[in-house]
Amino acid sequence: MLTAVVLLAVVPAGVILLLGIVARAVAAQRVNALVVQYTPPRGSTVFRDALLVDADRRAPSAALIDLAVKRKVRLIAGAPGTREPVGVELVDGAMLTADETALLEMLFGPEHTGTRLRRFSADRRALAGRLKTLLLNTEHALARDGLIAERRASWPGTTLTVLAYLGMLVEGLFIVFALIGGELPALIATLIALAATIATIFITPAWWRRYLPAATPIREHLAGLRRYLEVAEADRLRALQSPSGAELRSDATAPPPHGDADGEASAPLARFHLNERLLPYAVLFGLEREWIAKLKLEAETLSHTNLATLGDLVEVTADIAVAIDAVGSVVELTAAVGDLVDGAGAVVEGVGGIFETFGS
Template sequence: MLTAVLVFAIVPAFLILGFGFVARTIAAQRVTPRVVQYSPERGSTVLRDALLVDADRRAASAALIDLAVKRKVRLIAGSGKRKRRPVAVELAPDVALTAEEAALLEALFGREHSGADVRRFSADRRALAGRVKSLLLNIEHALAREGLIADRRVTWPSVTLTVFAYLGMLVEVAFLAVATVAADWPAAIATLVAVAATIATIFVAPPAWRKFLPAATAHREHLAGLRQYIELAEAERLRVLQSPSGAELRATDASGHAAAEADGPAARFHLHERLLPYAVLFGLEREWMAKLKLEYAELGQSSIDTLGGLVDITGDLDLAIEAAGGVAQLAADVGDLADAAGNVIDGVGGAFELFNS
């Protein structure tokens, strides 16, 4: 009995589990950055880059924060004594939105708010989820037309592994029943091990994945280099990479003005604030905001006066989060968006708590 279990249950179970790990590795399509990058590529957008790094769940939240960082919108909270108050977004006066930015705001708030300066998050979960999904799908189609990704996602490995896993479980359940009736406990235990491996396969097998084409490699390497830079936020290497001899820092704001001296605290804050949406994309917002907090503390009054509105992120956005009752409450207020496209302020917001501490 034990031999039959080993041949027809244990070996197949671990074989498909191994294939599951292989498929997951292939699906990741990891790239290695050639150099550390200090800003997004010219002409790129947060939404497009989110799809190029498979960060769909954080795309909408990162793009919203990008609008706030660019001072095109302002997060505001409603009045009242309740801990959970309505959250809205206020458009800056005379702001010029790109077609993609306008589509993002329409997806988040609906067409009924398209002519208003202040827009409130939709209370209709299903409609909100559908609009965000449609927005990302349109961007995915655009990337396919540009030859960066395949027209269709790769589905057959996931389907094949799942089918084999369920067939294996049928065989294993039969073995387990026979072993239990026969009181063959070694065979029963071996069968349970096979069942565990088969269940693990279902979780390990990757879902249908986006296939990146060779034309996307350079873009994805650039984003990997940007992630590497953000990951170095607390490392001493960061200061070396930022030195005048180590790198030429560029501003990434909408105005396109050049950054000040590369090794100055004002220039660092100017650059790093604009990388916050990408820190959100990579799930590194807490570490990055901690870095921003330290850099803000380093700024002298003269630097703050020079930067002017660039340091508003420590003011307007922070006050809005605090007025909403903290990040956790704000996340609850916009929970509809979290269901559709990942954690909006949970991914974004834990960061702002650092300024409230």
């Protein structure tokens, strides 16, 4: 019986497990970061870049945080542990792009209720459906731009999953026969095959996007950006900083040419703006807490400079950190938003209300 188990259970289980590992490696479509990058890809958006790094679940929260970093909205969270909704306030004078307006409309759609956190409620399910639609629309746009294939690769995952379930059926029969016949070696071998079959189901991706050659430069840029974000706590960060690569927020933040006192103060301020701009991408890569800690350290350094005032330059990071702590996870951020209000505190209803706010 042991021979039959090896030929009909162990060997097939090992083969499909190997194929599952190969499928996962192929699905990753990894790219190498040729150089460290300090800025997002030119002309792209956080939402589009999220799909190019397979960070779909984090895309809505990263895009919302991007709006906060750009000073277009402000996140207002209750005290940690209170389970209150996170308020979103439109900043006076901010101009929203079509993609940003679409995101807010998806978050605050017709089924939205801001009275309490949307946890396991019908409203939460409606939100998930709207965000899925936004992701699909973005995916179609990437396909039209020639960055990804129109169809996802799904047949390998489907085929291996079907084979795995058939294998589990055969292995279940062998377990019964081994127990009845008292065949301990056959039983152990069958259990090993069963473990490999179950592992195949978890390892094999159900589907993956097929990235086209045109997407390679962008994905390499994003990989380089991740390298920069991953050294947030290291002293090498300053050594990696490239004066030519660091895009300053405005001419007002650039250090004066003669290195006077104002120049000494504006250099760390410019670096803070650069790093704050990358916070949405830290969310995409799952590095938001490390990067927020880095920004807090830079803000503390700025507080000891000779700058006359910092205004709201460091408040955005604090608001985002409080909002994430209040909901427990950055992935939960979009599911925890409450009402959308304008600068006067009036609730904005739907996309029409957003246009009215900026058209007045």
